[in-house]
Amino acid sequence: MLSFLCRVFIDSWVGRIVAGLFFLAFIGWGVGDVLMGIGTERADVAARVGEQTILVQTYQNALQSEMPQIAQSMHLSDPSQIPSATREQVAQQVLQRLVLQAEIALAADRHGLIVPDSSVRDEIFSIPAFKGRDGRFDRALFNDRLRRTGMSEGRLVDLVRQEQASRMLLQPIRDGVGVPDVMTRRLFDFEAQTRTIDLVRVPFDTQQPAAAPTEAQVARYYANHPWEFQAPEYRHARIVVLSADTIGHQLDISDADLRAAYQAQSRTFNTPERRNVQVVTVPTQDRAMALRARWVDGGNWADVQKAAGKDAAAVELPGIRQGDVPSAELGRQIFAAPADATQGPVQSEGGWVVFRVTSITPAHSAAFDDVKQALHDQIAHTRADALVAERVQKLQDAIAGGGLDSIPADLGAVAVSGELDQSGLTHEGTPAPIPGGDAARQAIIGRIFSQPKGANPELVQGPDGVWYAVSVDGVTPAHGLDLKEAGARVAAAWQAEARRHMADQQATTFYTQAQEHGGLGQVTPAIAGLEHSQPISPIQPAPEIPREVAALIFRLDHPGQSVMVETDGAYVVATLTGITHPDPATRKPLYDRVRAGLLQSMGDDIEMSYGNALEGIVRPKPNNAAIRAVMAEVTGRENTGTGQ
The missing domain is CATH 3.10.50.40 (Chitinase A; domain 3)
Structure with a gap:
């Protein structure tokens, strides 16, 4: 693993720049985690595998390294946005991976695998964190890094030797993996084959019902769809919000201070x-x-x-x-x-x-007058940050003494009141004017709809440094609208359903004709709006083709077959017009990549199966209390599982 990490980071240009940072932190599943965990009390153990221990700190470090990658793969900006259930699943998988690593190390020891001292020395000397500016192993730097992580030289040698022995055990297992040519060819053919289609779209909104609905039709639609015409629960609430932003709005920033800030940030406002x-x-x-x-x-x-x-x-x-x-x-x-x-x-x-x-x-240059307001907000926010704690205490005392009716005007708090539904919308369908960002807004709305009517307001700290208190003084329960109240909505819903039904009929006609004539392109007279796609493949989809259509097209067996799906406010009818099977000789890089992926996947599966079998020899002993504590920290809630 160390050699793999070294190869990844040293053989790439970006890697050469960040290698020092990464190896200083020893991000990975092997020696690095233990280095970061040195100094933890021996009692602080997440699991034991024979004589091997998995420290809680090691477990936490592994999770901290994993979560940003999971967030990135889910297109999230921060690991905190990962759903709790997903974080828990990742935590369990990481623990299983650490247990497997310990099991394999024990197996290597049982088999008496001997790692030469020279091999251990070469491995350590190759770690970038221990190299000086000349690219050679630096003994002084080596000693300093070990000292700062609390790792002894002997312990590091033992860890590297153990990891090399594990690789010696696993490598023959992976080397024995073979992928049948027929499997590679089938997967390659699926990924690289291209298909072309004809398709026609029938949007709902292009359909024109013959006439407006009659009163009888409106009444019938209303009777058949009562769940569509409900008034949500509304609550009347008074809200007080205090934050650096609300305090900052009351602060007076002198023109001299603004100009001084402009000069200090001239590189920001005047960029080459x-x-x-x-x-x-x-x-x-x-x-x-x-x-x-x-x-x-x-x-x-x-x-x-x-x-x-x-x-x-x-x-x-x-x-x-x-x-x-x-x-x-x-x-x-x-x-x-x-x-x-x-x-x-x-x-x-x-x-x-x-x-x-x-x-x-x-180059960009911003004049003082153009950025004056932004500078004002920036300075005010900075100064207000220092005042928040004091103002929070005063606001808390004011609420305790007289509720939301006794808030001093000079605290910088903002008060609003009105009716809103659980989506935060007013009766007019506009967002209620609640101060703060989206996260704070959602927290306040949640508080309004969880707090009983008439309950004493309580100052609560919300997201983004926002403090707020809520008083609910009126609740209008959700209820069904009668036909008179919902009349316009019912008529609009009837029209929308009529347009959808007409689009369905038109698309069904196209589909039936395509089935009878062997494809949309064979129908006469020609269908208006018929589209002919460029070749598409599973690994190179076309953004203009709906995903639902593409998924079905790759299930068809031969050209001339058609499908019909509903997607994005339209019905789409599509005919498969051609299939091109790739030749591995002309797409050798892709063929080799598919084969390598299969080898990697099968090797991983065999290693995992081997590791599971090892558990029958030395059973892991989890420390359920420690694992639950880590799970609770990762997921943000108490976990009742065992971690295994």
Whole structure:
């Protein structure tokens, strides 16, 4: 694992920049977690596997490393946004992974696998965290890093030896994995095959009912769909909100302070031109000229990097200023070049340079008057932060003494009142004017609809540093609307249903004709609005084709078959018109990638099966109390499971 991490971080340009940070933290599942956990009391154990212990701190470190990756894969900006159930599942999987690691280490020991001292030494010497600026192992740096993590040299040696022994045990198991050619070909064919379709869309909103509904039709629709015509519960509430923002609005910031802040942030308000640049440096002018010719002829960046050779330096420089370029002459030429045009060769201290400006961000200058309000809000918020604690205490005392009717005007609190439903909307369907961001707003609405009517208000700390108190003084229960109240809504719903029904009839006619004639394209007269798609594949979908249609198209067996689905306010009828099966010889990189993925997946499965079998030899002993505590911290609620 250490060698894998070293290879990942050292063999990539980005990795070389961040390797020191990553290896300093020892992010991973192996030695790093233990390094970070050194110093924890031995009683603080999440699980025991024979003589191996999984420390609670090790478990927590592993989770902290995993959660940001899970959030990123779910397109979330912060791990706190991961649903509680998902966080719990990740926590269980991480614990199982650590247990498996311990089981394999014990198995390697039982089999008497011996790791030579030289191999352990080479492994440790290869860890970037222990290398000096010259790229060689630095004994002083090594001692300092161990001292700061509380790790002894002997303990590190034991851990590396144990991990290498585990790899020696597992590698033959993985090496024995084979993937049948027929399996690879079938998966490759599924992923790489392309299909073309004809399709026609029948949107609901393009249909025009013949006439407005009669009173009898409206009454019948109302009687058949009573659940559609409900008035939600409304509550009348008084709300008081206190935050740095509400306090800041009352603070007076002098013009002198604003101008001083403007001068202090002049680099922010007056930014020089920035450029994104792709730069390749090669040893000779001839190679630079050949590289430029290749780049000009339409070569993309990946091809240019490969063509540059191993002794070249090919880097992307995002958002650079002219002063960031070490060579003054090269900087001048980069900032004089047009965008999307290959330039060079230019001789520099490091060799011959060919470059391409991919985008330009012009210089920007903001006048004082343009940013005055923003500066006011910034300074006011900063000053208000220091006042929040004192104002919270005063507000709490005021509420305790006289409720929401006795709030001093000079506290900087904001009071609002009115009726709203559980979605935070007024009777007019507009958002209720509750101060604060979305998170605070949702917390306040939740409080309004969970607090009993007439209950004494209580000052509560909400999200984003917002404090609030709520008093509910009126509740209008949810109830069904009578026909007179819902008349306009019923008529609109009848019209919408009529349009949907007409679209259904039209699409069904198209589908029936396609079935009878062998496809939409064979229907005569030709169907207006018929679309012919470009080739699509499971790994390269077309955004203009609805997902529901694409999913069904890849289930069809042969051209001429048709499907009909409802999606996004329309019915869509589609006919499969062609299937192109790929030739592995012409798509060898993809074929090899599919095969490698299958090998990796099957190797993982076999390793997991082997690890599960090892549990029958040495049963893990979980510390359920410690595991529940970690689970509760991760999920934000008490977990009653055992963690296994």
